[in-house]
Every structure is written in structure tokens, then in C-alpha cells.
Amino acid sequence: MAKIVAITACPTGIAHTFMAASALEKIAADNGHEIKVETQGSVGAKNTLTEEEISNADVVLIAADTHVEMTRFEGKKYYETSTGEAIKNTNEVISSALASTTVHSNSGKDSSVLKEQVAEIKSERKAQTTGAYKHLLTGVSYMLPVVVAGGLLIALSFIFGIEAFKEKGTLAAALMDIGGGAAFHIMVAVLSGYIAFSIADRPGLAPGLIGGMLASNIAAGFLGGIVAGFLAGYVTKWIVENIKLPENFEGLMPVLVVPLLATLVVGLVMIYIVGGPVGYINDSLKNFLESMSGSNAVLVGLIIGLMMAFDMGGPVNKAAYTVSVGLLASGVTGPIAAAMAAGMTPPLGIFIATMIAKNRFEKSELQAGKAAGVLGICFITEGAIPFAVKDPLRVIPSLMAGSAVAGAMSMAFGCKLAAPHGGIFVLAIPNAVTNLAMYGLSIAAGALVTAIMLMILKKPIPS
Structure with missing residues (x-):
């Protein structure tokens, strides 16, 4: 009997998250394994894994379509897959997890008995675990609550009439200010920020958020936010991996050097290079769809x-x-x-x-x-x-x-x-x-x- 700890997470944090957890729990129990599944849903983590449970586990199974924080799994064998695979091919997923030789290291290096096997496993799952689509879905998963809240508040303002929000001081105007003026104004920044977070972890968040807000301000819209997120993520990752300071000044990297340089690069690129063309594409697409019949x-x-x-x-x-x-x-x-x-x-x-x-x-x-x-x-x-x-x-x-x-x-x-x-x-x-x-x-x-x-x-x- 093996001891397994698992995390399930999907972009919306609703159905796939809990269906994957249920499937893993059922099949693991049928095969005589002990499992605990933490679900990272739309209202936060449930059934949270404790340090003792992680320490005693034989393997960590991550079934997620979005970014999962891995810091607490230092030194543990782990296996990554999607929620869809966990639902459809549960037996194979559990077998593959138990056979995994990949060990998580927060330093970014894998310590495995057989390095060749680790390289092979990572190569096979590269597109799945670190691909652009997964980064995009992470951004979308954090953006959706903002969009849903904003959209529903805008819809509620229409109860008083389609144009009732134009009359200042009314409840309709307040609902529109909250939904359209605030929620919809920051949604692109949230999307961009968490795309960058998925790529570069916490250092990517600040330049991603700022890049996304710039995309909104220069009318590059949703497409511009996606570009800003990926740009911020990969620029931040490059800075973290390639710029080294003397040991006495390493503390300046996360609070000064990384956010300053990454934000500067992302901001200048968005304003002088990306903003215009992406804004044009965004407007063209919008006009085309509005004129369709x-x-x-x-x-x-x-x-x-x-x-x-x-x-x-x-x-x-x-x-x-x-x-x-x-x-x-x-x-x-x-x-x-x-x-x-x-x-x-x-x-x-x-x-x-x-x-x-x-x-x-x-x-x-x-x-x-x-x-x-x-x-x-x-x-x-x-x-x-x-x-x-x-x-x-x-x-x-x-x-x-x-x-x-x-x-x-x-x-x-x-x-x-x-x-x-x-x-x-x-x-x-x-x-x-x-x-x-x-x-x-x-x-x-x-x-x-x-x-x-x-x-x-x-x-x-x-x-």
C-alpha cells in the first residue's frame, strides 16, 4: 500500500477540480492505496495537506490545469498531469505517479537517482507541465472571478433600464461603476499578472500586473494583456536566472532589481512596440464581430x-x-x-x-x-x-x-x-x-x- 498526497485544480475551480479529486480517491482506495486530495477550488483550498502528511507520502500527485505552488514539496517525488487525465485515465495516472523518479527541488534542479530517466520524463511532459497554454489558463482562472463579479453587477444595473447608469448618483450608476469601472478595468491586469506568475512565480506578478494595466490604458485590450503577461513572465525569469549580485546584496533582487528591471522592460515594450499593433488587431476584431450578420x-x-x-x-x-x-x-x-x-x-x-x-x-x-x-x-x-x-x-x-x-x-x-x-x-x-x-x-x-x-x-x- 502506498501513501499518496494529491492536489487538483482547474481554471474555474468548479467541476474538474472536484471530479478529478473524486476519481483519484475512488481508484486509489480500490487499489488499496491511502490518498488525501487537496482541492484548490474557486473558494480556496479545501482538505489542505499538512506538513506531516506530505512528509509521510510516497509521492505527490499534481492533477492541475493551472499553476500550483510547489514550495512545500521540496525533496518529494512528484508527478504532474491534467485534471482531464485524472478523470478519464485514473488508473494510469496513479500508476505513473507511483513509478515517478522526479524529485522536486525549489532551487530549480532535480535530484534523482537516474538523471537520464528524469530528463526523459520531463521531456515527455514538457508541453503539458510548462506549456504556454497552461500559463494562459492560470491567468484565466484568476481573472474569471473578477469578470463574473463585474459582469453580473453590470447586468444588475440594467434592471433599472439599459441606460439608467448614466444618471449619476443612482444605484444603477453605482453598480456600473463597481462592475464596469472597477472590475472590468482591472481584469486584463489580473489576467496578465497571473500569466506572469505562472511562468516566473511571485517575481513575475508585479511586472505582469503593471503590463496588463498598461495594455488596458493603451487600448490593447485582452490580447495586449496576454502579450504583456507572457512578456513579463519570461523577462522576469531571465533576469532571475541570469543576473547575479554579490552575496551581501542578494536581498535587493526580489524587492528592487527584479521588479524594477522587469517592469521597465515590459512597460517600454508595451508602449513603444506592442501596444499599437495589438490595439489595431483588437479593434479590427471587435469591429468585424460587431458588423457580422x-x-x-x-x-x-x-x-x-x-x-x-x-x-x-x-x-x-x-x-x-x-x-x-x-x-x-x-x-x-x-x-x-x-x-x-x-x-x-x-x-x-x-x-x-x-x-x-x-x-x-x-x-x-x-x-x-x-x-x-x-x-x-x-x-x-x-x-x-x-x-x-x-x-x-x-x-x-x-x-x-x-x-x-x-x-x-x-x-x-x-x-x-x-x-x-x-x-x-x-x-x-x-x-x-x-x-x-x-x-x-x-x-x-x-x-x-x-x-x-x-x-x-x-x-x-x-x-
């Missing part, structure tokens, strides 16, 4: 729908959602409406199918179908994952078809959404959704398409 709008909605359902909270889904959120911050609200409609559809379609065609699902799936319905109305696409994992060849195409219909219809009807999340609860806010009736129809039609395809593709289970 007819077949172009339908095509964009269809693509968003397919991406949202393809991996249900995975990298493709998050790419579509992240771009839609970025456009929302720039004032383009059609894509986020399509993304939410397409994200609600998969679990809702499964719920309908389990209610109508009960002979095509096992008893456990019928119960899971009810839970999927609740998750669907809350815009938690991950509610469809258990069904997709069990029967991917039939379920995933059905989900993608329904989401494509929902996304395409939402864009075709010109539906717009003022908030980036919330599901059915946002729809209840007056004026938060443009063309509400057609938006509801889009979601219903997509869910129905998914349900019908599931009933056609899945065969009745012999009684």
Missing part, C-alpha cells in the same frame, strides 16, 4: 458551439470561452451569449434523454442525468463528462451537434449577454439578455437536438 454570424456561433461541447471544460472549451470573455470586456457581447447557450446545452440534452429514453441508460446514469440537468441550468458543462467518458463515440457527437445548433441560433438571432456566467439565473435579470425569447429557444433547441441524437445513437440496454 447572416451566414457569418451563424458560422461563428456554430464554431463556438462545437468547441464548447468538444471536451466540456477542457482546453478546447476553455479556448472558446476565454476568447468570448475577452470580447465581452471589449464590448462585443454576442459570442459570450453563444458560448453560454452552447455550454448549457450538453448536460441539459443528457437530462432530457435520460427522462424520455430511460431504457438506454443504466440506473446510475438516470440518477446522474438529474444532476446533469441542475448543472446545465447553472452553465456547468462538465455535468456531461461522466456520460462522455463512458460512451464517447456516441455521446460526444451528440453533444457537439446540439451545442452547434444552440450557438448558431444564438448568433443568428442577434442575442447578446451582459454577463459571462450564471446560466438561468442571469436570464432572470431584466435586460441582461438581448432577445431573451429567442435565446431561450436557442438553448431549448440545442438541448433537444442532443437528446434526440442520444436516443438515436444509443441502443436500448437489455433488461
Whole structure:
């Protein structure tokens, strides 16, 4: 029997985080292992690992799609993977973790019995553990609470009328100041800061935040924030690794030398080199999407729908959602409406199918179908994952078809959404959704398409 400590973390800190933890706990117990999983969710860490538990563990298993602080695991064998792998291939993940020879060192060096094996393992997982996409997802995970809070407050201001916030001193104006004036103003800085944090740890945070704020101030927007984050992260990392001071002055590095030099470089590059071209690209994209109509709008909605359902909270889904959120911050609200409609559809379609065609699902799936319905109305696409994992060849195409219909219809009807999340609860806010009736129809039609395809593709289970 092995002792395992684990951490699970996904960009939103909602579904994947806890589904991965549950899968690891179940399979580890089935195989006779002792495991404790710390979940780093949207409201902070739960089931936190103690120093004693870490010390006694045979291996540390990190199943995360975002940056995880590793300082406390000095000298421990560890294995890194994604939450998706932990959910879908749990047995293999635990076996690989127990076979790992990689030892964490806070000095940045691996101390392993077999250095060749360490190099090979690190090479195989390089793109996964230190890739640009993971850094981006870390930034997105920290940005999302800011965006959601800001978006919902903006939506609440519309209760008093679409333009009620223009009257100073009113509650509508206060809500808009909080949501649009504060939350949306800092969201790009938060995105940029935590991209840099993922790359260079704490030293990258200050130049990343400042670079992101510059991106907002020079109208480079969401794209500029991404550029600033990566620039700040890699510039900071280079400074830390290559600039050395005499031992007596090393204390100046983290508080003076690194933040000063990194911020100076990032700031000058953003103002004199990056800002103009990226701002132009951002404005062009915004103008193109705002002018879309007819077949172009339908095509964009269809693509968003397919991406949202393809991996249900995975990298493709998050790419579509992240771009839609970025456009929302720039004032383009059609894509986020399509993304939410397409994200609600998969679990809702499964719920309908389990209610109508009960002979095509096992008893456990019928119960899971009810839970999927609740998750669907809350815009938690991950509610469809258990069904997709069990029967991917039939379920995933059905989900993608329904989401494509929902996304395409939402864009075709010109539906717009003022908030980036919330599901059915946002729809209840007056004026938060443009063309509400057609938006509801889009979601219903997509869910129905998914349900019908599931009933056609899945065969009745012999009684």
C-alpha cells in the first residue's frame, strides 16, 4: 500500500477540480492505496495537506490545469498531469505517479537517482507541465472571478433600464461603476499578472500586473494583456536566472532589481512596440464581430458551439470561452451569449434523454442525468463528462451537434449577454439578455437536438 498526497485544480475551480479529486480517491482506495486530495477550488483550498502528511507520502500527485505552488514539496517525488487525465485515465495516472523518479527541488534542479530517466520524463511532459497554454489558463482562472463579479453587477444595473447608469448618483450608476469601472478595468491586469506568475512565480506578478494595466490604458485590450503577461513572465525569469549580485546584496533582487528591471522592460515594450499593433488587431476584431450578420454570424456561433461541447471544460472549451470573455470586456457581447447557450446545452440534452429514453441508460446514469440537468441550468458543462467518458463515440457527437445548433441560433438571432456566467439565473435579470425569447429557444433547441441524437445513437440496454 502506498501513501499518496494529491492536489487538483482547474481554471474555474468548479467541476474538474472536484471530479478529478473524486476519481483519484475512488481508484486509489480500490487499489488499496491511502490518498488525501487537496482541492484548490474557486473558494480556496479545501482538505489542505499538512506538513506531516506530505512528509509521510510516497509521492505527490499534481492533477492541475493551472499553476500550483510547489514550495512545500521540496525533496518529494512528484508527478504532474491534467485534471482531464485524472478523470478519464485514473488508473494510469496513479500508476505513473507511483513509478515517478522526479524529485522536486525549489532551487530549480532535480535530484534523482537516474538523471537520464528524469530528463526523459520531463521531456515527455514538457508541453503539458510548462506549456504556454497552461500559463494562459492560470491567468484565466484568476481573472474569471473578477469578470463574473463585474459582469453580473453590470447586468444588475440594467434592471433599472439599459441606460439608467448614466444618471449619476443612482444605484444603477453605482453598480456600473463597481462592475464596469472597477472590475472590468482591472481584469486584463489580473489576467496578465497571473500569466506572469505562472511562468516566473511571485517575481513575475508585479511586472505582469503593471503590463496588463498598461495594455488596458493603451487600448490593447485582452490580447495586449496576454502579450504583456507572457512578456513579463519570461523577462522576469531571465533576469532571475541570469543576473547575479554579490552575496551581501542578494536581498535587493526580489524587492528592487527584479521588479524594477522587469517592469521597465515590459512597460517600454508595451508602449513603444506592442501596444499599437495589438490595439489595431483588437479593434479590427471587435469591429468585424460587431458588423457580422447572416451566414457569418451563424458560422461563428456554430464554431463556438462545437468547441464548447468538444471536451466540456477542457482546453478546447476553455479556448472558446476565454476568447468570448475577452470580447465581452471589449464590448462585443454576442459570442459570450453563444458560448453560454452552447455550454448549457450538453448536460441539459443528457437530462432530457435520460427522462424520455430511460431504457438506454443504466440506473446510475438516470440518477446522474438529474444532476446533469441542475448543472446545465447553472452553465456547468462538465455535468456531461461522466456520460462522455463512458460512451464517447456516441455521446460526444451528440453533444457537439446540439451545442452547434444552440450557438448558431444564438448568433443568428442577434442575442447578446451582459454577463459571462450564471446560466438561468442571469436570464432572470431584466435586460441582461438581448432577445431573451429567442435565446431561450436557442438553448431549448440545442438541448433537444442532443437528446434526440442520444436516443438515436444509443441502443436500448437489455433488461
